[in-house]
Amino acid sequence: MSANAKNQAMEYRKLGKTELLVSLIGYGASPLGDVYGAIDSREAEMAAHLAIDRGVNFFDVSPYYGLNLAEERLGQYLLGRREKVILATKCGRYGLSDFDFSAKRVVTSLEESLRRLKTDYLDLFQAHDVEFGDVSQVIHETIPAMRKLQEQGKVRYIGITGYPPKLLARIAGQAPVDTILSYCHYNLLVTDMDEVLTPFAESQEIGLINASALHMGVLTERGGPDWHPAPPVVHEASRNAVEFCRKRGLNLSKIALRFCLDHPYVSSTLIGMPTRANVQANLALLREKTDPELIREILAVMAPGLNCVWPSGRTAE
Ligand code: NAD
Numbered sequence: 001m002s003a004n005a006k007n008q009a010m011e012y013r014k015l016g017k018t019e020l021l022v023s024l025i026g027y028g029a030s031p032l033g034d035v036y037g038a039i040d041s042r043e044a045e046m047a048a049h050l051a052i053d054r055g056v057n058f059f060d061v062s063p064y065y066g067l068n069l070a071e072e073r074l075g076q077y078l079l080g081r082r083e084k085v086i087l088a089t090k091c092g093r094y095g096l097s098d099f100d101f102s103a104k105r106v107v108t109s110l111e112e113s114l115r116r117l118k119t120d121y122l123d124l125f126q127a128h129d130v131e132f133g134d135v136s137q138v139i140h141e142t143i144p145a146m147r148k149l150q151e152q153g154k155v156r157y158i159g160i161t162g163y164p165p166k167l168l169a170r171i172a173g174q175a176p177v178d179t180i181l182s183y184c185h186y187n188l189l190v191t192d193m194d195e196v197l198t199p200f201a202e203s204q205e206i207g208l209i210n211a212s213a214l215h216m217g218v219l220t221e222r223g224g225p226d227w228h229p230a231p232p233v234v235h236e237a238s239r240n241a242v243e244f245c246r247k248r249g250l251n252l253s254k255i256a257l258r259f260c261l262d263h264p265y266v267s268s269t270l271i272g273m274p275t276r277a278n279v280q281a282n283l284a285l286l287r288e289k290t291d292p293e294l295i296r297e298i299l300a301v302m303a304p305g306l307n308c309v310w311p312s313g314r315t316a317e
Contacts, residue, residue, distance in 0.1 A: 009286040013268065017206075020058075025268070025286070029272070051273060062093065078118070087122055091109035091110065092129070110122070124157050130168070135314075180201055186198075190215075218234060219241070235305075245298070
């Protein structure tokens with residue numbers, strides 16, 4: 001099969017008003033920081049290369065993932081392939097409770113990330129988990145500092161990421177950004193991203209990126225990691241859905257990702273894919289269709305765990 005034929009199934013969408021055409025499935029690099037358990041780095045490198053060969057062109061990472069480890073690994077994996085990808089990383093978050101959204105740190109953070117990623121520019125630079133910052137500082141200091149880096153040509157576009165959808169919309173309403181990355185608010189377990197954030201992003205033509213299609217590992221046979229913030233009822237609901245699917249010869253993770261890919265406005269759904277098996281399974285979904293009746297049945301099984309959200313950051317939004 002030619003490379004073109006292999007790529008045929010991939011769809012690309014414009015990321016808001018930017019000139020970036022991102023793949024519908026994006027490569028989430030947080031597992032490269034061993035955040036879901038230690039990975040086999042050689043396997044992950046082959047997985048990243050396979051993803052690129054199959055048309056995945058959007059890679060998202062952060063200094064926070066594995067405390068620089070994910071960026072270091074990704075920089076290594078992308079040697080000789082940098083120009084094939086749209087590369088996004090972040091600033092502002094450096095540990096579980098280590099945040100610095102100052103203009104000074106924005107600048108040094110970019111320099112450090114560029115070194116680890118072995119490149120001299122970023123396609124997208126995002127303020128990471130803005131709900132943990134002082135909102136006024138994010139609006140009046142962080143985002144303007146990022147815009148300055150954009151004017152200097154060091155980053156092509158800027159964005160924000162975080163958990164509370166309303167707060168993301170509020171910040172972007174006061175300090176315009178090119179993209180917003182929302183996570184765990186649009187998947188089989190929770191869909192409230194569409195209440196405020198999606199209509200806002202669409203009205204402003206801001207690129208919308210959806211992350212954690214598997215709810216940070218919950219919607220999998222293995223289940224979520226120990227540090228997962230969702231209450232037990234969510235994990236139990238997912239275990240029941242896994243069992244429901246297994247009895248029918250189906251895989252909940254695949255159904256969950258396919259569901260996210262159907263979103264009409266999201267340009268790219270990020271998913272962690274540290275193995276070639278993950279890449280193959282997920283890209284095969286591009287040729288499949290969601291069965292609405294099956295989704296209704298799965299949602300009924302998961303009913304007690306649906307739409308559970310948790311507090312994150314400094315605000316109650
Ligand atoms: P996820 O929900 O995508 O889960 C990742 C886990 O699922 C990994 O362990 C992976 O091996 C596994 N997996 C992938 N495909 C699978 C399949 N078909 N079957 C079974 N398991 C499968 O969670 P995530 O990694 O947190 O989210 C994706 C990406 O989104 C991150 O890597 C990151 O780039 C981004 N993200 C950003 C933020 C933020 O900026 N605040 C927050 C969350 C996620």
